[in-house]
Amino acid sequence: MGDQGLKIPIILQKVSAGFPSPATDFVEDEIDLNIELIKNPVSTFIIRVQGNSMNDFKINDGDFLIVDRSIPLTKSCISVITVNNELVVKNIIKEFDQFYILSKDKKKIIVGKDAEAILWGVVTYIIHQVQ
Numbered sequence: 001m002g003d004q005g006l007k008i009p010i011i012l013q014k015v016s017a018g019f020p021s022p023a024t025d026f027v028e029d030e031i032d033l034n035i036e037l038i039k040n041p042v043s044t045f046i047i048r049v050q051g052n053s054m055n056d057f058k059i060n061d062g063d064f065l066i067v068d069r070s071i072p073l074t075k076s077c078i079s080v081i082t083v084n085n086e087l088v089v090k091n092i093i094k095e096f097d098q099f100y101i102l103s104k105d106k107k108k109i110i111v112g113k114d115a116e117a118i119l120w121g122v123v124t125y126i127i128h129q130v131q
Contacts, residue, residue, distance in 0.1 A: 037066055037124070037125050038066065038068075039068065039124070040068050040069075040070045040071075042070075043068055043069040043070035043121070044066060044067065044068045044069070044121075044124075045066075045067055045069075045121070046064050046065065046066055046067070047064070047065050047067060047080060047087075047089075048062065048063070048064055048065075049061060049062060049063045049064075049065060049089060050062075053090075054078075054089055054090070054091075056104040057078060057091060057104070058126065058128075059078070059089065059126055059128075060128055062128070062129070063126055063127060063128040064126075064127040064128070065080065065089060065123045065125070065126055065127075066123065066124050066125040066126075066127070067079075067080050067120065067121035067122065067123055067124070068121050068122055068124050069120065069121040070121075071121065071122040071124070072122075073092060073093065073094045073119065073122065075093060076091055076092075076093050076102050077091070077092055077093075077122045077123070078090070078091055078092075078122070078123040078126075079091075079092040079119060079120070079121065079122050079123060080119075080120040080121055080123065081099065081111075081117055081118065081119050081120060082116075082117065082118045082120065083111055083116070083117050084116055085116070087120070089123065090102075091103075091104075092119070093108065094119075098110065098111070099111040099117045099119070
């Protein structure tokens with residue numbers, strides 16, 4: 001996209017997720033999704049998900065992930081990692097020099113002791129189609 005980002009109109013009034021309320025009928029400002037979703041442009045990439053193994057984490061086949069390589073792993077992060085040259089997205093934790101996949105029931109599954117694992121980055125946003 002170069003220096004020019006895609007600007008989309010934004011209505012500054014918040015939308016209620018409960019009962020309907022009167023809403024304004026005009027655009028009050030613009031939003032640049034590059035600025036809102038990508039905090040570190042040099043270290044960020046977008047990748048599309050293939051498969052359904054992360055459905056429990058609300059990540060579906062065909063979703064786009066915004067991934068930031070500059071964010072360190074914390075206790076538990078949805079991350080993109082290569083394991084033996086296979087690129088996967090999983091809930092990952094790192095203890096010392098070992099990576100673990102954290103299952104939905106919070107069990108730690110070691111990424112093969114002899115496996116080559118390389119962290120690509122931490123997922124910061126998930127973009128998926130609603131319908």
